Amino acid sequence: MGNSERKETVVGIDFGTTTSAIGFVRDGLPVLLQIDNGNVITPTILAFSRKGETITGIYAKKQAVLNPERTFSSIKRTIGNGSSVTIDGKAWSFERMASVIIKKMVSEAGKALGCLVTNAVITVPAYFNDLQRKAVQKIGREAGLNVLRIINEPTAAAMAYGIDQEKEQNLLVFDFGGGTFDVSVLTISSGVFEVIATGGDNHLGGDDIDSLLLNDILKDFKAARGVDLSNDKMAMQKLKDETEKLKIRLSDSPSSKLSIPFITADENGPMHLEKEYTVEDLDKMIYRMLKKIITLAGETLQNADMKKADIDKIMLVGGSTRIPSVRNAIEKEFGKKLLAGINPVECVALGASIQGAIISGEIENMVLVDVIPLTLGVEIDGGDSEPLIEKNRPIPATCKRIFSTVVDNQEEVELRVLQGNSNRATENLEIGRFILGGIEIAGKGEPKIEVSFDIDVNGILSVSAVDKATGAGRSIRIDREIAKSDENGATV
Numbered sequence: 183m184g185n186s187e188r189k190e191t192v193v194g195i196d197f198g199t200t201t202s203a204i205g206f207v208r209d210g211l212p213v214l215l216q217i218d219n220g221n222v223i224t225p226t227i228l229a230f231s232r233k234g235e236t237i238t239g240i241y242a243k244k245q246a247v248l249n250p251e252r253t254f255s256s257i258k259r260t261i262g263n264g265s266s267v268t269i270d271g272k273a274w275s276f277e278r279m280a281s282v283i284i285k286k287m288v289s290e291a292g293k294a295l296g297c298l299v300t301n302a303v304i305t306v307p308a309y310f311n312d313l314q315r316k317a318v319q320k321i322g323r324e325a326g327l328n329v330l331r332i333i334n335e336p337t338a339a340a341m342a343y344g345i346d347q348e349k350e351q352n353l354l355v356f357d358f359g360g361g362t363f364d365v366s367v368l369t370i371s372s373g374v375f376e377v378i379a380t381g382g383d384n385h386l387g388g389d390d391i392d393s394l395l396l397n398d399i400l401k402d403f404k405a406a407r408g409v410d411l412s413n414d415k416m417a418m419q420k421l422k423d424e425t426e427k428l429k430i431r432l433s434d435s436p437s438s439k440l441s442i443p444f445i446t447a448d449e450n451g452p453m454h455l456e457k458e459y460t461v462e463d464l465d466k467m468i469y470r471m472l473k474k475i476i477t478l479a480g481e482t483l484q485n486a487d488m489k490k491a492d493i494d495k496i497m498l499v500g501g502s503t504r505i506p507s508v509r510n511a512i513e514k515e516f517g518k519k520l521l522a523g524i525n526p527v528e529c530v531a532l533g534a535s536i537q538g539a540i541i542s543g544e545i546e547n548m549v550l551v552d553v554i555p556l557t558l559g560v561e562i563d564g565g566d567s568e569p570l571i572e573k574n575r576p577i578p579a580t581c582k583r584i585f586s587t588v589v590d591n592q593e594e595v596e597l598r599v600l601q602g603n604s605n606r607a608t609e610n611l612e613i614g615r616f617i618l619g620g621i622e623i624a625g626k627g628e629p630k631i632e633v634s635f636d637i638d639v640n641g642i643l644s645v646s647a648v649d650k651a652t653g654a655g656r657s658i659r660i661d662r663e664i665a666k667s668d669e670n671g672a673t674v
Contacts, residue, residue, distance in 0.1 A: 192301040192330060192542045193291055194338070194534025197284060197318070199258040199361030199387060200501065202226045203531035204291045207539035212342060212532040217290040223527060224287065226360075228279045229253040230269050238286045243423075250419035254279055256389055259361045261321070262314035277317050281324035288325060302327045303538040305530050308334035308357070308364040309382035309555045311601050312613045312643050319640065330541050332640035335359075336366040337377055337552055338533030339499040343524055344370045345536055345548075351494040354483070356512060357530075358475065359500035361387040365479045367486040367493075376551040379486035379574045381478045386471065388429070388502040394467040395425045399440065399457060407453060409446060417446050421455075432464050433504045465507045472511045479515070485574055490516050497521045499529055551576050554641055560633060561598040561607040563588045570635045573603055581635045584650075586627045594619040595631060599645055618647045620654030 218224035229242040322329035336355035364382035431438040602610025630650040646657035
């Protein structure tokens with residue numbers, strides 16, 4: 183491992199829901215860079231000052247209580263859905279906000295390295311769909327980066343663990359972060375990291391635990407004092423901050439008191455909020471979450487064609503895995519001790535740094551083989567979803583399939599591209615559509631239309647279709663704009 187000639191630095195970026203980090207490989211080992219007031223971890227928060235200036239990281243978090251309407255967190259949860267907000271009369275997409283945060287991280291990383299940072303590997307949740315992955319690439323470009331690779335977060339974490347592992351082993355990775363949950367089964371052997379199966383939920387994370395606590399506090403305060411704090415934006419920002427701290431304290435202590443003086447006021451004067459919570463209280467709240475995590479892990483193991491006994495090591499990633507009941511549930515279900523000595527918040531960025539060093543040639547004799555998390559297909563007559571590339575297939579991957587018309591003398595067909603594991607088109611995500619014209623005029627079922635799916639190492643899809651008789655063709659690289667276009671036409 184290693185190379186005596188110094189290659190151009192490629193950084194690894196973990197753009198997380200709650201926190202983010204950036205690292206690189208030095209002397210064959212990954213290290214994180216100081217990017218936020220001397221810290222290697224930065225809050226993934228963007229704020230707009232009253233003067234319209236952007237503020238990121240720690241300083242954005244500190245001013246949130248006084249500026250709640252112009253402070254944005256959990257931005258990652260909205261990536262790829264096209265939503266935006268208006269700030270000072272200008273529309274800001276959440277992708278644009280993300281690019282500002284990453285640009286600031288990269289700028290600080292460049293200062294720490296003493297050079298301009300232009301090349302990066304960026305991680306995403308394993309269960310991110312095609313539109314979300316494409317959005318992350320765009321975010322990186324808007325931040326001034328050449329995004330060399332998109333890799334899955336649990337895979338990156340496994341690479342951080344396995345960089346110095348010689349023994350062949352099967353690894354089960356639980357990635358439970360601020361906004362998402364992923365679980366992956368990998369085999370590590372002779373420097374080859376092969377993902378066998380992956381599963382997850384893009385709307386299950388620490389933010390949801392915070393919401394459960396927050397709703398309980400709001401309900402209790404309203405019942406006791408007759409005041410609904412949810413209508414007070416400044417009070418809500420205080421509550422959100424203190425609720426997160428309460429959750430963290432309950433990871434280390436059997437009980438903790440939530441105490442917020444002067445949370446609000448009425449005609450009788452100021453009101454204070456105080457409430458005691460125990461670990462048992464939190465466990466009851468997140469019981470259903472724990473059941474879902476274990477169920478998803480079992481399904482992923484089944485998809486990998488493995489049993490519990492086949493797993494050699496279990497790795498936990500993400501801040502939410504620090505919650506004792508999360509760790510206990512996983513240990514109890516799989517009957518194995520969890521890997522120790524690995525920082526669950528830092529390992530994703532470290533693994534991304536390793537992948538960057540592999541690409542640059544700084545690290546040799548390591549290979550990553552990843553898979554797609556969701557089946558890719560097209561809608562066919564009758565509203566069914568016809569799979570072309572099945573979930574958990576290694577990438578890159580290509581598939582070609584022949585389709586035809588459904589009525590006589592059909593002059594064009596519409597191709598609706600779907601992502602999801604259901605047999606019904608309506609239950610999957612439409613990630614793109616286009617119309618192919620100029621096809622052979624013939625009876626239904628006679629034209630031969632070849633549809634090709636090509637998915638690259640980043641898990642991003644390109645689609646083409648060609649009429650074998652006339653040579654008429656169309657190809658697209660799926661993105662959100664295409665997904666919204668071409669509203670009319672016949673169905674393939």
